[in-house]
Amino acid sequence: MKIRGTTILAVRHRGKVTVAGDGQVTLDTTVMKHGARKVRRLYHDRVIVGFAGATADAFTLFDRFDQKLEQYKGNLIRAAVELTKDWRTDRVLRHLEALMIAVSRDSFLIISGNGDVIESDDNVMAIGSGGPFALAAARAMVRYSDLTATEIARESVKIASEICIYTNDHIAVEEIDLEKEPEEKPVKDKGKGSHVAG
Numbered sequence: 001m002k003i004r005g006t007t008i009l010a011v012r013h014r015g016k017v018t019v020a021g022d023g024q025v026t027l028d029t030t031v032m033k034h035g036a037r038k039v040r041r042l043y044h045d046r047v048i049v050g051f052a053g054a055t056a057d058a059f060t061l062f063d064r065f066d067q068k069l070e071q072y073k074g075n076l077i078r079a080a081v082e083l084t085k086d087w088r089t090d091r092v093l094r095h096l097e098a099l100m101i102a103v104s105r106d107s108f109l110i111i112s113g114n115g116d117v118i119e120s121d122d123n124v125m126a127i128g129s130g131g132p133f134a135l136a137a138a139r140a141m142v143r144y145s146d147l148t149a150t151e152i153a154r155e156s157v158k159i160a161s162e163i164c165i166y167t168n169d170h171i172a173v174e175e176i177d178l179e180k181e182p183e184e185k186p187v188k189d190k191g192k193g194s195h196v197a198g
Helices: 055-071 076-089 131-144 149-161
Strands: 008-013 016-021 025-027 030-033 039-042 047-053 098-103 108-112 117-119 124-127 172-177
Touching: 008 047, 008 098, 008 131, 008 149, 016 039, 016 047, 016 098, 016 149, 039 055, 039 172, 047 055, 047 172, 055 076, 055 098, 076 098, 076 108, 076 117, 098 124, 108 124, 124 131, 131 149, 149 172
Parallel strands: none
Antiparallel strands: 008 016, 008 124, 016 172, 025 030, 039 047, 047 098, 098 108, 108 117
């Protein structure tokens, strides 16, 4: 049995970049968890990532991706390319089943284990079983509403949850304000590790 399904959506609109994701974890035909957090901040809160796929696999990728971001000083595209190289060739990573969305002030990407690093054409992108529903809803709202990026992302994932049985309405949202200057990068405390919980 596989842990499956989710909806992750990213929207860049009116000076904000937002990633939203639902909280459902499904094992075969059973809902195992309602409030899993599939959207996280990495690299001193300057990068937001969301995952669709097996939960344990995604946590492994989060940790590896955070290391790549540190190595390449927050250069999201370079870190993503290097992650996909490892993902394809590493004996452990190549068996992981997940897709990731990663955004920063400058980049807007979908990352896969097949070596894909895909940039969006229209500042809206989605992954997971409910992704197509959320993508359609978000594109319509970007074009025909006055909603903010965060409102669009939240409402679009909610709409997907009404259609996709592997998506729920326990929605986590993270946002980057493009009009606000980022804070100075703090010195990393080497005494503290990186911890991720479901």
